[in-house]
Amino acid sequence: MFKDTKLYSILTNKCPHCHKGQFFKSKHPYDFSHFGKMNSECSVCGEGFERESGYYLGAMYVSYALNIGLGIGLFFLMVMLLKLDTLAFLFTFLGTVLILFPLNFWLSRLIWINFFVKYNKKLNK
DSSP: OOTTSHHHHHHHTBOTTTSOSBSBSSSSTTOGGGTTOBOSBOTTTOOBOOOSTTGGGGHHHHHHHHHHHHHHHHHIIIIIISOOOHHHHHHHHHHHHHHTHHHHHHHHHHHHHHHHOOOOGGGGO
C-alpha cells in the first residue's frame, strides 16, 4: 500500500518514476563524503534527475516550508506547552535546523522532483 505513493519515493530515496533506482548516490543524508551528489539518471528506468539549470532552486521553497513547520511545531511544544523561554526556543530551533540540514536538503529535493514526475506502476510489474 505504501510502495505506490509519492511518500515512498521521498522517504526511501527512490526514483519518482519507477520507485526502484536510487535518487542520491549515498544511502543516507549524513554521508558527508557524497553530500548532495545525485545520480544523473535512474539506473533502472533511465529517468533523468539532472533537469535544466536552476531546476532545484524551487526546492528552496520546500526547504523553507519544512523549516517553518519545524519552527511552528517546536515553538508550540517549547513555549506554549512547556512554558520555556523564547530565547531557549530560538537556540534550540537554530541548533535543530543545523543538525537536520542534510536531511532537509534531501527531502526538499526529493519532494520537489516528485511534484513534477509521475509514478508509473507498469514499471513495477
